[in-house]
Amino acid sequence: MAIEMFDLAGGDEALRFSPYCWRTRMALAHKGLDVATVPVRFGEKHKIEFSGQKLVPVIRDGDKTVSDSWAIAEYLDSAYADRPALFPAGSKALTSFVRHWTQTRLSLPLMRVMLMDIYETIDPADRDYFRTSREQRFGKKLEEMMAPEEGRTAFNAELAPAREVLKEAPFLNGDAPAFADYCLFGIFMFARGVSPRARTLLDATDTVYAWRERMLDLHNGLARNAPGKGA
Amino acid sequence: MAIEMFDLAGGDEALRFSPYCWRTRMALAHKGLDVATVPVRFGEKHKIEFSGQKLVPVIRDGDKTVSDSWAIAEYLDSAYADRPALFPAGSKALTSFVRHWTQTRLSLPLMRVMLMDIYETIDPADRDYFRTSREQRFGKKLEEMMAPEEGRTAFNAELAPAREVLKEAPFLNGDAPAFADYCLFGIFMFARGVSPRARTLLDATDTVYAWRERMLDLHNGLARNAPGKGA
Numbered sequence: 514m515a516i517e518m519f520d521l522a523g524g525d526e527a528l529r530f531s532p533y534c535w536r537t538r539m540a541l542a543h544k545g546l547d548v549a550t551v552p553v554r555f556g557e558k559h560k561i562e563f564s565g566q567k568l569v570p571v572i573r574d575g576d577k578t579v580s581d582s583w584a585i586a587e588y589l590d591s592a593y594a595d596r597p598a599l600f601p602a603g604s605k606a607l608t609s610f611v612r613h614w615t616q617t618r619l620s621l622p623l624m625r626v627m628l629m630d631i632y633e634t635i636d637p638a639d640r641d642y643f644r645t646s647r648e649q650r651f652g653k654k655l656e657e658m659m660a661p662e663e664g665r666t667a668f669n670a671e672l673a674p675a676r677e678v679l680k681e682a683p684f685l686n687g688d689a690p691a692f693a694d695y696c697l698f699g700i701f702m703f704a705r706g707v708s709p710r711a712r713t714l715l716d717a718t719d720t721v722y723a724w725r726e727r728m729l730d731l732h733n734g735l736a737r738n739a740p741g742k743g744a
Numbered sequence: 745m746a747i748e749m750f751d752l753a754g755g756d757e758a759l760r761f762s763p764y765c766w767r768t769r770m771a772l773a774h775k776g777l778d779v780a781t782v783p784v785r786f787g788e789k790h791k792i793e794f795s796g797q798k799l800v801p802v803i804r805d806g807d808k809t810v811s812d813s814w815a816i817a818e819y820l821d822s823a824y825a826d827r828p829a830l831f832p833a834g835s836k837a838l839t840s841f842v843r844h845w846t847q848t849r850l851s852l853p854l855m856r857v858m859l860m861d862i863y864e865t866i867d868p869a870d871r872d873y874f875r876t877s878r879e880q881r882f883g884k885k886l887e888e889m890m891a892p893e894e895g896r897t898a899f900n901a902e903l904a905p906a907r908e909v910l911k912e913a914p915f916l917n918g919d920a921p922a923f924a925d926y927c928l929f930g931i932f933m934f935a936r937g938v939s940p941r942a943r944t945l946l947d948a949t950d951t952v953y954a955w956r957e958r959m960l961d962l963h964n965g966l967a968r969n970a971p972g973k974g975a
Contacts, residue, residue: 606918607838610909614845617904673848678841687837 515547517573519561522552523706524636527740530706532615532699535736536582537570539695542732544589544596555639582699583612586692599692611685611693618671619700625664628655630708634742665714672721679720683727690731698728702736704743711743746778748804750792753783754937755867758971761937763846763930766967767813768801770926773963775820775827786870813930814843817923830923842916842924849902850931856895859886861939865973896945903952910951914958921962929959933967935974942974 518541521531529535529550541548553560553569564571564580571580572588579588586599600608628647632655635643644655651658675685675697684690685697704711715722729737737744749772752762760766760781772779784791784800795802795811802811803819810819817830831839859878863886866874875886882889906916906928915921916928935942946953960968968975 601834603832603918604835604838606909606913606916607835607842607924609912610905610916610924611838611841613908614905617908618902671849674841674845677844677848678837681840682837685837685841687834693838693841 514575515549516541518548518550519553519564519569519571519573520550521569522554523634524554524639525634525740526552526554528634528706528742529739530631530634530703530741531569532620532703533568533582534570535699535702536692536695537572537585539698539728539732539736540582540586540589540599540692541572542735543599543690543695544593546589546593546596554636555642556636583609586695597689599695601686601691604686604691604693608686608691608693608696612696614674615696615700619668619697622664622667622671623700623704624651625658625660626668626714627661627704627708627710628658630710630742634707661710668714669716669719672715672719675724676720679724684724690728694724694728698725698736701725701728702739702741705736705741706739706743707741708743711741745806746780747772749779749781750784750795750800750802750804751781752800753785754865755785755870756865756971757783759865759937759973760970761862761865761934761972762800763851763934764799764813765801766930766933767923767926768803768816770929770959770963770967771813771817771820771830771923772803773966774830774921774926775824777820777824777827785867786873787867814840817926828920830926832917832922835917835922835924839917839922839924839927843927845905846927846931850899850928853895853898853902854931854935855882856889856891857899857945858892858935858939858941859889861941861973865938892941899945900947900950903946903950906955907951910955915955921959925955925959929956929967932956932959933970933972936972937970937974938972939974942972 518537520529520534522529558567561569561571564578566580568580570582570585572585579585590599632640632643648654678685685693704714749768751760751765753760789798792800792802795809797811799811801813801816803816810816821830863871863874879885909916916924935945
């Protein structure tokens with residue numbers, strides 16, 4: 514039976530743009546596991562009430578429920594140990610470094626590029642919740658957070674370590690992708706999901722650009738074939 | 745016979761403050777190898793002419809010469825494969841990520857805190873060379889690069905991914921230190937070598953602070969016992 518995955522959805526239910534859900538989607542494909550996704554809009558948290566918390570992604574594998582993209586990856590490596598590893602032996606702490614780097618250094622500059630694009634992507638019924646929660650978090654109006662040029666410049670500056678590694682190896686993990694790659698890739702799938710600006714986020718000569726192309730092609734083009742405003 | 749290591753020295757020959765040399769010094773200790781360091785001031789490049797290039801660190805192990813801290817670590821793992829690994833299996837690309845992160849994101853904010861401290865640490869005879877080469881690189885007078893408070897704030901912001909990983913594990917590499925840890929630690933040993941400001945670079949409640957203490961204690965306190973202006 515396919516694993517159920519509860520996945521953040523936009524006003525157009527086909528648009529899936531959560532960076533954390535994309536980590537999980539790619540992780541399931543990496544493991545070669547069948548998946549049936551269940552769209553969850555911001556206003557549909559009741560769909561994941563059974564998980565005992567309020568955030569996607571959540572997976573249900575038979576009678577096992579796991580939430581949080583990192584915990585899901587750990588579960589998959591443990592439950593499906595005979596399939597390609599998401600955390601190759603001895604690499605978990607360094608993978609976590611890349612995870613935290615994406616969350617602490619890349620998210621904010623990207624918000625400055627495309628916060629209003631998210632607002633327009635989500636279901637109209639979700640917009641008040643989104644505006645109130647984000648304006649509280651940032652201490653500013655959504656519109657005041659926007660500074661696309663500065664955001665793009667800062668985002669590209671922060672990508673420097675990935676840019677250098679990708680001059681040495683095809684993937685952040687080395688010769689083959691692993692969860693570290695999916696952590697960064699989630700950021701780009703978020704951008705691709707919500708914004709036409711995703712197309713111009715990177716220079717075409719950037720090693721990160723070439724890597725993103727390789728990531729889009731993985732697992733039979735799973736990510737490339739996903740609907741997105743920046744596709 | 746001990747491995748010879750050519751190590752950047754200050755006006756006071758006991759001050760060793762190159763972040764790259766500290767990576768190598770710690771790597772040799774990690775491997776449990778005997779080392780005899782040879783001090784090299786900026787103006788003493790003739791001492792490493794035999795290596796065919798102009799940068800320290802350089803090691804000479806019998807009739808083998810290796811330069812560049814990364815290449816030296818690779819050499820040590822290959823030549824002394826039975827000793828604790830600097831790159832645990834499968835972790836080399838992710839270790840390189842941490843390496844490039846320290847070089848692309850941490851060096852510049854730190855320069856803003858202590859560039860003049862370097863100037864005062866190096867041999868008076870080296871100061872003209874240092875000033876000319878750095879002012880050319882930065883396109884500014886040394887004095888204009890200095891902005892200690894802004895530099896400290898930016899440096900601490902960039903440390904965020906390390907801070908998060910060190911909430912989960914004692915070392916960047918996980919349960920035990922490896923070359924990724926030495927890459928970051930080199931930055932702190934540089935600070936400690938040249939500047940009294942090194943003591944206040946981190947808040948004492950920071951997980952990175954506690955990690956630095958652990959690193960100082962490694963290998964019988966090798967780093968803690970080294971002379972430094974911020975010791």
